[in-house]
Amino acid sequence: MEGLVVTGSPAAGETETLSKNALKKELKNRQKEEERRRKEEEKAKQLNMMEYDVLLAVISKAASMADSSSKKSAAADDEDMDPTQYFENRLKHLESLRAAGEEPYPHYFPVTMSIPDYVEQYKNIGNEEHLEDVTVNLAGRIMSKRSSSSKLFFYDLHGDGAKVQVMADASLNMMEYDVLLAVISKAASMTDSRSKKSAAADDEDMDPTQYLENRQKHVASLRAAGEEPCPHKFPVAMSIPECVEQYKNIGNGEHLEDVTVNLAGRIMSKRSSSSKLFFYDLHGGGAKVQVMADASKSDLSEEEFWRFHSTVKCGDIVGVKGFPGQKPKAVSASDNANLKKEEAWVPGRPRNPKTYILKNQETRYRQRYLDLMLNVEVRQIFETRSLIIQYIRCFLKKRGFLEVETPMMNMIPGGAAARPFCVTGMVKKLTGGYKIKYHANGLDEDPIEIDFTPPFRKIDMIEELEKMANLNIPKDFSSDEANKYLKDACTKYEIKCAPPETTARLLDKLVGHFLEETCTNPTFIINHPELMSPLAKWHRTKKGLTERFELFINKHELCNAYTELNDPVVQRQRFAEQLK
16 A cells, blocks of 8 residues: 545545446536646647746656556556565665656655545535635545546545545646646746856755765765775864964954964855855854865865865865964954854853754754754753763762762673673782782682783784684675684684674674683784774775774773774764674
């Protein structure tokens, strides 16, 4: 069954099947509408060529749909079809609609009333009476479909415990005509807007899904050209609030061109006065800086300069490099400028949601990160809350109170993918040197000696594992071949791995058996595979590995550190691969 949205006029008898005589009389009455439609088509010929082409395209599509409907009923075939095949056919149909620029699941359809409300409101319409000056929008699920010809279809539309019969009559053609006019209007407005509005303005009107796809394609094109949009590191010299404070006393029109400042933040606004001059509002740490990018002070050619800045969008997290300065009533720079602190919210002051950039309350609460990112007042309230908690914590700590968190009292140890361990007694005895002895297994057992003499031992995870276990693991860790190889290795060494036997879990079991058992003295295990480290950034020189290390002492993990992955697309792919 399919969901359906309907726009039409209410009529008597639509909650039950029309009689044959009534149907004939109804169709006869529609012949007058055919004459009206013929006149409308004459008017359509007066449209310009662009509109006429759009009309032809839509009419051609409608004709092809009517032609296909006149052949053997697809609905009858659907009833006898294997459910899997039916599902695949529906998926292909959805893909074909999207490929044609149509969205089968629109963001919004303006339903004017529910089906029960519709039945109740129009139940007293007289026989064969039609309120053609009234438009009703309904939505529901199709539970039955019938047709008397390729030009007349009947649907039973169900919703909220009621149903309505929908009669789709090709002779009326009002819906098709409305669609034609809507397409013409949209095409004309798009042509007009493209001649006036910039690409940045187009981004604001773009569907969020399409915008995301465009940004992902842009990132992919940069990588294909050998540029990395998410570098491992950007050398930030100071925070934006520190920059505001340090250079707040620069005189009007003064520029410190012998000073270079590196800043990083999120672009919240973008403006341009020409293709050679762009302005950005860069936010971070509760302050903002105006970035003035001037082609005359850039190493790029004018064409390269415009092409580069046309790809910078609001919401991007960027690093900028330039010199500080000030213009009258503003601070400016060649590549970073105009800083000021945002007015702080204080307890007791009423909130002002009218000033919020993101106003939709449901979106704000469901996507809190957007609320904090876009609405300064909300972020300041969260910061104030944090300061209050810190003050209370310090106040009580000075008076001898002990802070205890509930998870500390949990009898079931856990956390991430790490194995829990219990320590019944541990006594350290400092020897005055780097070696420490303590009774990890109780006073009746011999003490364990750990040597903290620097530098600590450092081993490469995969290289050392292959050496100690005499393995040759396939380099493509995400492949089925690698998974099978590791399963066979665990079987060979009688290492048990509880389901699911993913490659990441199998590797973890092998590392625990062969490597961690040798880490009595402090040892760093480095360069973990990507599929074991979805939050770590890929290694700069070793493909398939990450920049990550774990510190083990007495065979237990005490530290886990890595270069943070700052590419959300890659991170999503990593989580998916980790399940393999």
